[in-house]
Amino acid sequence: MTDVNTTADAPRSPGRPRSARADEAIIEATLDLLAEGSTIEALSIEAIAARAGVGKATIYRRWAGKETLLLDALRRLKGVAAQPAGQSVRDDLVLLVGAVGHNVDPRAARIMPCLLPEVNRSPDHFHLYQNIIEPRRKLMRDVLRRGVATGELRADLDIEVAMALLTGPMLIQRLLRWHPELDDRILPEKIVDGVLTGLRAR
């Protein structure tokens, strides 16, 4: 499914700017509809086209279908991933924990909490997860493995549990504002130092 000819569509102009404006309008329409509470399931190419003021054919010329369009739209929410410096494991973790749940677009606060459970419930949407979330997880996993290799972290570290310990506190704060009294700006350091050191007295 790469094109449809059933919908009336404005004639294509040759220049790039016009097409870039249409792409932008389509991405924006997708994010607006999701932010207004549409589920992925309910989101249709028809509705996106109507909202963006373009024909369906314009969408299908650029994206093979809803899933690839969603992928581009959701990537837009997250912006560019932070890159660890590779010196101190602690500092790299502070950087990556600070990026957890960080979105450059304010619509993310309405879209992401409702969307994640839907993505996780449906095997069809799993590639959304794989393409957007997994590359960011890999960055953190690599830092933890380096810490184990250099002896900074425990040799018997369960990497996946360690990822959950570092990610969870920041994510509930960013997605759910779980602890309204905690200051987001110093929270990444507090989380990393707390998890590295542990709560137990010695």
Added chain:
Amino acid sequence: MTDVNTTADAPRSPGRPRSARADEAIIEATLDLLAEGSTIEALSIEAIAARAGVGKATIYRRWAGKETLLLDALRRLKGVAAQPAGQSVRDDLVLLVGAVGHNVDPRAARIMPCLLPEVNRSPDHFHLYQNIIEPRRKLMRDVLRRGVATGELRADLDIEVAMALLTGPMLIQRLLRWHPELDDRILPEKIVDGVLTGLRAR
């Protein structure tokens, strides 16, 4: 606002069972509407009454308004709070972490992730949070304070950050299935032992 007389309502029967059935239908209708994607804002007594097959007056006889009805409905999702035994701090934390994000009603998986951001955005809904979430947090806070007092936990422990470290990993798993590869049943122990011990080599 405790009663309205504008809506046609079936005559009241004297027995308790009939009224209990209506209460049940009203709570169920509220949870169904939320699970189908209604925001708290959009949820109306009219819609709940229509769904439950009762008149609005029946609802207003039992609940002062939408907020108190919501409170009862959301409490139903969570069930009764786990009570720590008060012996081992570690075991009490495993119990409480295991209860984080645990809901007895499967509709919670659709309701809670979308609802929490809405509650947090609106000061009007803050008492929902205060009434449902805060009593459960207090249980964990008390265990952590006890651990500091007995010397099991670090004397300089930041209690609120410690709560976030213990709660976050479990909550993202329960609400968002953040780490599909982790086993929920052993996760509470892994989280508590990981956070108590810390990741750093010594």
